[in-house]
Amino acid sequence: MESQTESTNGSGESNGHLVANCREWLFSALERLRCTVVGFTGELAKIARDDPRRVVYSLKVGLALTLASVFYYIRALFDSWGSSTIWAVIFVVPVMEFTVGATLRKGLNILLGALGAGFLAVGAHLVAQLCGGKGGPILLGVFVFLAASAATFTRFIPVVKATYDFGVVIFIFTFSMAAVSSYRVGDLIKFAHQRFTTIAVGVAIGLVTTIFVFPIWAGDDLQKLAAGNLDKLAEFLEGMESECFGENCPCSNLEGKAFLQLYKSVINSKLREDSLFTFAKWEPIHSKFRFHYPWSQYQKLGTLSRQCASSMEALAFCVITLRTSQYSEDSVDLCLKIRAACRAMSLHSAKALKRLSLAIRTMSMTMPYPTNELPTNNDMSMATKAAAYFRTELSKDVALVQVTHIAAVASLLSDIVLQIEEITECTRSLAHLAHFKNPERARSVVVINIED
The missing domain is CATH 1.10.357 (Tetracycline Repressor; domain 2)
Incomplete structure (x- = not known):
C-alpha cells in the first residue's frame, strides 16, 4: 500500500511539473507572439509616418x-x-x-x-x-x-x-x-x-x-531631393563653423557629431536621383513643371553636390584627425591664425547653399530675406574672398605649410568654396531654363563675381 501511495504521489508530482512546464511554455510563446505583433505594428507605423504617401x-x-x-x-x-x-x-x-x-x-x-x-x-x-x-x-x-x-x-x-x-x-x-x-x-x-x-x-x-487619385509625381521628388542635398551640405558647413572654427568652439571629440555624417546621404543619392530623373521625363504637365522641362539640370546639380560631399568627407576626416592629434603650441597659434578665414568660408558658403535650396524649392529666385541678413555682396563672393585670402597667407607662411593637417583643412574648405560656385552657376542655369520667377533678379542674388 505504501509503495502504491508513493507511486501515485510521484506520478502526481510529475503531472504537476508537466502542467507547469506546459503553462510556462504557453505563456512564453504568447509573450513572444505579442512582442512580434507589437514590433511589426510599430514598424508599419514608422513606415507610414516616414512617408504617408505609401x-x-x-x-x-x-x-x-x-x-x-x-x-x-x-x-x-x-x-x-x-x-x-x-x-x-x-x-x-x-x-x-x-x-x-x-x-x-x-x-x-x-x-x-x-x-x-x-x-x-x-x-x-x-x-x-x-x-x-x-x-x-x-x-x-x-x-x-x-x-x-x-x-x-x-x-x-x-x-x-x-x-x-x-x-x-x-x-x-x-x-x-x-x-x-x-x-x-x-x-x-x-x-x-x-x-x-x-x-x-x-x-x-x-x-x-x-x-x-492623389497623384505622386517623380518630378516633385526629384526637386525635393536636389534641394534637400543642398540643405545637408549647408548644415555640414554650419556645423563646421560652430563646432570647429567658432571663437568659443568646444574641444571635445567630434567623432560622434551628427553633422559630420550628413554628407553620406548626399553621396549615396545617385541611384534614387537617376531613377527619379528617368520617371520624371515620362510625366505630363503638372504644377509648375511643363513639357521639355530641364530635368537634366537636376542631374548636373546632383553630380556637383556629390563632388562637394566627397570633399566634405575628406574635410571631416582631416578635422577629426586634427582634433585627436597632439600638436605643439606653435601649431595652435597657426590654427588660430587661419580660423577666421575658415569660419568665413564655412559661414557664407552655408548661407549660399541654403538660399539656393530655397530657390529650387520655390522655383523663384526672389526669396524674402530679413534686411539685416542681406550682405552688401553675395555670400559666395565673401566666401571666395576668404578662400583667396587663405591661399595668399598659406603661400607666404612656410611654417603653416609644414602643419599638414591644418593646411589640409583650410585647403579643402577653399576647394569646397570653388565647388559651391559651380553649384551656384548650375542653379542659375536651371532658373533660366525652367523660367523661375524673376530670373533677372537671380543674377543679382546668386551670380558669382570673383573679381570683386
Missing part, C-alpha cells in the same frame, strides 16, 4: 483592383471577353508604380510588348497552318524558341535594359502563351483581340487611378 499608394492599388474586378462581375462584359476578362485584373498590379512617371513608363512597356507579341503570334500561327497538322506544332515550337531567345538576348543591350526591359518580358510571356494556345484555339485573331483589349483595360485602370 499608405495612399497602397489604397490606390486596392481601389484599382476593385475597379478591374467589376469588369469580371458584369455579365455583358464577361460574355464579350470570356475568360480573358481576368487579364484586366492580373495586369493592374504590375502596371501600378509609386509615381506617375514610373506607371506611365510601365504601362507603355506592357502595351507595346503585348501588341507586338500579338501580331507576331498571329503571323506565326498563319505560317504554321501552311505546314498542316503535323508540321504546325513543330514550327510553332521553333518560333517560340527563336523569339524567346532573341528577345531575352536583347535584354542585355544597355538601352533596352534601361528603358524597355519590362516590355520585353511581357513580349516573351504574351507571345509564348499566344503561340502555344493557337494550336488549340479556333479563331486566334479573336483570341488575341480579347487578350490585348483586356490587358489594355487593366493598364488603363492603373493609369487613371495613379494620375487622377
Whole structure:
C-alpha cells in the first residue's frame, strides 16, 4: 500500500511539473507572439509616418483592383471577353508604380510588348497552318524558341535594359502563351483581340487611378531631393563653423557629431536621383513643371553636390584627425591664425547653399530675406574672398605649410568654396531654363563675381 501511495504521489508530482512546464511554455510563446505583433505594428507605423504617401499608394492599388474586378462581375462584359476578362485584373498590379512617371513608363512597356507579341503570334500561327497538322506544332515550337531567345538576348543591350526591359518580358510571356494556345484555339485573331483589349483595360485602370487619385509625381521628388542635398551640405558647413572654427568652439571629440555624417546621404543619392530623373521625363504637365522641362539640370546639380560631399568627407576626416592629434603650441597659434578665414568660408558658403535650396524649392529666385541678413555682396563672393585670402597667407607662411593637417583643412574648405560656385552657376542655369520667377533678379542674388 505504501509503495502504491508513493507511486501515485510521484506520478502526481510529475503531472504537476508537466502542467507547469506546459503553462510556462504557453505563456512564453504568447509573450513572444505579442512582442512580434507589437514590433511589426510599430514598424508599419514608422513606415507610414516616414512617408504617408505609401499608405495612399497602397489604397490606390486596392481601389484599382476593385475597379478591374467589376469588369469580371458584369455579365455583358464577361460574355464579350470570356475568360480573358481576368487579364484586366492580373495586369493592374504590375502596371501600378509609386509615381506617375514610373506607371506611365510601365504601362507603355506592357502595351507595346503585348501588341507586338500579338501580331507576331498571329503571323506565326498563319505560317504554321501552311505546314498542316503535323508540321504546325513543330514550327510553332521553333518560333517560340527563336523569339524567346532573341528577345531575352536583347535584354542585355544597355538601352533596352534601361528603358524597355519590362516590355520585353511581357513580349516573351504574351507571345509564348499566344503561340502555344493557337494550336488549340479556333479563331486566334479573336483570341488575341480579347487578350490585348483586356490587358489594355487593366493598364488603363492603373493609369487613371495613379494620375487622377492623389497623384505622386517623380518630378516633385526629384526637386525635393536636389534641394534637400543642398540643405545637408549647408548644415555640414554650419556645423563646421560652430563646432570647429567658432571663437568659443568646444574641444571635445567630434567623432560622434551628427553633422559630420550628413554628407553620406548626399553621396549615396545617385541611384534614387537617376531613377527619379528617368520617371520624371515620362510625366505630363503638372504644377509648375511643363513639357521639355530641364530635368537634366537636376542631374548636373546632383553630380556637383556629390563632388562637394566627397570633399566634405575628406574635410571631416582631416578635422577629426586634427582634433585627436597632439600638436605643439606653435601649431595652435597657426590654427588660430587661419580660423577666421575658415569660419568665413564655412559661414557664407552655408548661407549660399541654403538660399539656393530655397530657390529650387520655390522655383523663384526672389526669396524674402530679413534686411539685416542681406550682405552688401553675395555670400559666395565673401566666401571666395576668404578662400583667396587663405591661399595668399598659406603661400607666404612656410611654417603653416609644414602643419599638414591644418593646411589640409583650410585647403579643402577653399576647394569646397570653388565647388559651391559651380553649384551656384548650375542653379542659375536651371532658373533660366525652367523660367523661375524673376530670373533677372537671380543674377543679382546668386551670380558669382570673383573679381570683386
